[in-house]
Amino acid sequence: MALYQEWAAQIKSYNRNIRLTFIANILTQVGLGIFMVIYNFYIRELGYNELVNGKVIAMTSLATAIILIPAGILSDRAGRKKLMLYGAVSTGLILFTRSIVESQSLLILFAFGTGLASAFIQVSIIPWLAENSKPEQRVHLFSIHFAAMTAANVIGSLIGGIFTDLFSMVIPELESIRYTLIIGAILFLSALIPIMRMNEHRPTRVSPGDMKEKPKRISNISSYKIILLFAVAQLMIGFGAGLVIPYLNLYFADRFMASNSLIGLVISLGQAATAVAMIIGPMVVRRLGEVKAVVVLQLLSLPFLLLTAYTEHFWLAALGFLFRQALMNAGNPIQMSLMMSKVDDSMKGLANSVNQMVFNLGWAIMGPVSTGIVLKYGSYWGYATVFSITAGLYLVGSVYFFIVFKTMGQAKSVKVNNKNSVATRFL
Structure with missing residues (x-):
């Protein structure tokens, strides 16, 4: 009950911009959830082998990695709302096109376009949430954000698997997949409605002669260092994730001959478990601190990853996947909160873009490696x-x-009380 009251108080404290962001995020993630589960099968149904799947995933990630830093700088300068709006329009239209095209060259070309367009949303949403919240709200806020994103992916995964199987009862398999993908693109485009209703107030820029300019430069140097250190950590995780995460649906299909609906169900359950783990994340932070919480959650996921790797029983593989998915991803909002708290406001877009870039670079490089090993x-x-x-x-x-x-995790947590809630600030 106390946990429910804590989260209810947090949600009530969020402003209109944050609530509209949640709605937009849910719609885009439902659409992407459909694509994540079904698109690999679309490529396979067109008659292409796993190497084409690897190229498509690699090109999407490569495009994102290339554009993220310029997009992050543009987000800092031009505004978050504008980039999210352009990103939603272009990504939705490209997803619709990807649902129709069939030639290998176009599949790869529009995969590259998806990576470019979606980057504008990726780099803007975390800084946008940070700028529309108070420091003591952010651990909970990012936990809710990632949990809502994950829950939306659950819905998308279920829609993707179930709709494809339902459509395939009356139309050919390829067409059933295509119609499901089109539904995903339409849902993604519907996020334009809440994004257009957001209100952005750009901060006044400091003039070159302002006395605060020198401390600002010192702050920027410190921010660059933090960004670089986070990037190295994220690169290693991205390389690992790029080997397995894009191909989990193919893993269950190839090793266990599972149906689309069953695969969609398992992946959805994994995302649901992740959402729950993310909600529990702030409690782990209170006990261990931000850094230790991230490390402990990630290390606990490893035995379950190895279980999934070596078992020959479907439900053991599914169980291992569920726990690995939940534990490994539960630390993401904690990491984002930590990074946003350490980086100057003027560089939050750059920080998020570098973090996303190195992760996508790992996917781009390791995607073809993974498919090659499996083949x-x-x-x-x-x-x-x-x-x-x-x-x-x-x-x-x-x-x-x-x-x-680890030195960042040594700070004590201080409870901030008001008549409605108890939040935690990390100093």
């Missing part, structure tokens, strides 16, 4: 190998994160 060694040892490599990369990334950022 060479088969559905058992191929996936076992890539999952094991991922576990090693996660371990190295977690240890690095603890060593580099």
Whole structure:
């Protein structure tokens, strides 16, 4: 009951911009959730092999990695709302086009376009939430944001699997997948409505002769250092994730011959477990501090990742996937809160874009590597190998994160009381 009251008080304290952001985020993530589950099967149904799937995923991630830093700088200068609006329009239209085209060159071209367009939303949403909230709200806020994103992906995954199977009862498999993808694109485009209703107030720029300019430069140097240290940690995690996460649906289909609906259900349950873990995240932070909470959650996920890698039983693989998914991702909002609290306001867009860029770079590089290993060694040892490599990369990334950022986790938490809520501020 106390936990419910705490979260209810937090949600009530959020302003109109944050609530509209939640609505827009849910709509885009439902649309993307459909694509995440179904698009690999669309490529396969067109008659292409897993290497084409690998190229499509790699090109999407590569495009995002290329554009993220320029987009982050543009977000800092031109405004968050404007970039989110342009990103939603262009991404939605490209997703619609991807649902129709069939040639390999166009599949890869529009995958690249998706990576470019979606980056404008990615780089803007976290700084936007940070700028529309108070420091003591952010651990809870980012937890809710990522939980809502994950829950929306659950809905998208379920829609993707179920609608495809339902449509396939009356129309050919390829057409059933295509109609489901079009539904996903329409849902993504509907996020334009809440984005257009947001209100952005751009801060007044400091003149070059202002006496605060020198402290500002010192703050920027410190921010660059923090951004770089976070980027190294995220790069290792991104390399590991790029080996397995884009291909989980293919893993369940190839190793266990699971149906689209069953795969959608398992992936949805994994995302639901992640949403719950993210909500619990602030309690872990109160006990361990931000840095230790991230590291402990990530390390606890590794045994479940290895279980998924080596088991020959579907439900054991599903169980391992659920716990790995929840534990590994539960630390994401905590990391975002920590980074946003350490970086100057004028560089929040850049910080988020660099963080996203290195993660996508890992996906771009490791996607073709993963598909190549699976094609060479088969559905058992191929996936076992890539999952094991991922576990090693996660371990190295977690240890690095603890060593580099442990001094940030030493700060004591201070409870901030008012008549409605008890929040936690990390000093």
